[in-house]
Amino acid sequence: MRILLATLNMALRNAARATLESAGYIVRTIPANDDESEENEPFTAELVIMDDTFPQHADRHDLDLIVTQMMNAKLLYLRSTNLDTANDDPRNGTTDSRDTATDAGMLSQIDDELRKPFSDSELLAHVRMLSRTGVSSGSSILTRGDLTLDVDARRAFYGRLDRPLPLSPREYAALEMLVRVDGDYLSFEELLEGVCGNGFFEQRDVMMTVMRSLERKLHQAGLFMTQRGDRYRIG
The missing domain is CATH 1.10.10.10 (Winged helix-like DNA-binding domain superfamily/Winged helix DNA-binding domain)
Structure with a gap:
């Protein structure tokens, strides 16, 4: 399964990528790591994993890449338990994002959510569920x-x-x-x-x-x- 991991938190990005790759998944990140040689190679994600801070703080180029990938991919949303972050949810109409409509549209496609912090087993369990053919958002x-x-x-x-x-x-x-x-x-x-x-x-x-x-x-x-x-x- 090909996974696109979108987070501006480097520690989270590196840890999640290592966990996913150790389980046999093919992973690319946005933003790409400095040493990522595959950055310019074609990549079509089957699953997008997006951190909740990404839509509000990513640059326009990275947001456009995510929107394009999400056309044919499921979305696993990593949601913070921090109330301040929750209050910035575009669906609540309180975000200070540069493009509220784009952010809200992205979040309307959420297939599953995972609360932070989470264990490796929790992450892999959610990914495994979403990898099943025909899985619904009610799973x-x-x-x-x-x-x-x-x-x-x-x-x-x-x-x-x-x-x-x-x-x-x-x-x-x-x-x-x-x-x-x-x-x-x-x-x-x-x-x-x-x-x-x-x-x-x-x-x-x-x-x-x-x-x-x-x-x-x-x-x-x-x-x-x-x-x-x-x-x-x-x-």
């Missing part, structure tokens, strides 16, 4: 550290994104519930109801087996599930 993934859940495919990955954890449907459902509460505890009853539904009291033994099996598989992968009484959490 979603969940991440907690190096744990990545592909919600659409109902698959979980830890560390390596080319090898899903061997989870049963019930084990995956329980894991997704735990990831969604972001470090908080869930009781056995909450997990039972979420995985098996209401009125399934006869499923208690089954659910206990599910939790033991899930804990064992996560431990084998290097991830720990904490149990405190009848409550569970990831990490």
